[in-house]
Amino acid sequence: MSIVIGQSHRKKPAAPPPVSDINVTPLVDVMLVMLIIFMVITPMLSKGITVELVQTKNPIAMQAADKEDAILISVTRDGKVYLGTDQFNDLPSLGTKVKDQLTNRVDKTVYLKSDSRARYERVVEVLDNLRAFQVDQIGLLTEQVKEGDAMAAPGA
Numbered sequence: 001m002s003i004v005i006g007q008s009h010r011k012k013p014a015a016p017p018p019v020s021d022i023n024v025t026p027l028v029d030v031m032l033v034m035l036i037i038f039m040v041i042t043p044m045l046s047k048g049i050t051v052e053l054v055q056t057k058n059p060i061a062m063q064a065a066d067k068e069d070a071i072l073i074s075v076t077r078d079g080k081v082y083l084g085t086d087q088f089n090d091l092p093s094l095g096t097k098v099k100d101q102l103t104n105r106v107d108k109t110v111y112l113k114s115d116s117r118a119r120y121e122r123v124v125e126v127l128d129n130l131r132a133f134q135v136d137q138i139g140l141l142t143e144q145v146k147e148g149d150a151m152a153a154p155g156a
Contacts, residue, residue: 049074049082051115053143062139065111071101073130075114079122091125095133102135113141 051074064070073094074082081088088094102108110130114123130138 049076049085051076051113052117053113053141054116055145056142057145059142059144062111062141064107064109065139065141071098071110073098073110073112073126075112075118075123075126077115077117079119081122081126091129094126095129095135098130098135099133108135109137109139110135111139111141 065072072084076082081091081094083094083097088097098110102110112123112126112130127138
């Protein structure tokens, strides 16, 4: 009887056939993480206080209002006035703060956004106060009327 050392009489198992399906699980995981990140970051991108803007049919685009250093004043529904995210109860102090921010700027435009349900009297008070501090370039921010709302507007 002869014994051969180092040789095996077993056959190697056959390799499994290649998988032709795409594994989408990692892709779905990455997309869900990105979705969550965007959902968290998006509210932080809006500058200032959120108000429901007045809707107009022919608004003028003011891209400069979206800039990081734009001076943005908001009037809320209940008449509160904000410069960025800082609330001002005293309008003269708002005027001095805006005037200070405009001192060394090339673009001296101040943007005013008002809630559509805010009292007109309050908006005029803010405008009048800004004019008292020689702020002459004021942009009023509005929103484009949506197509679905355009049909309902004439009947209202």
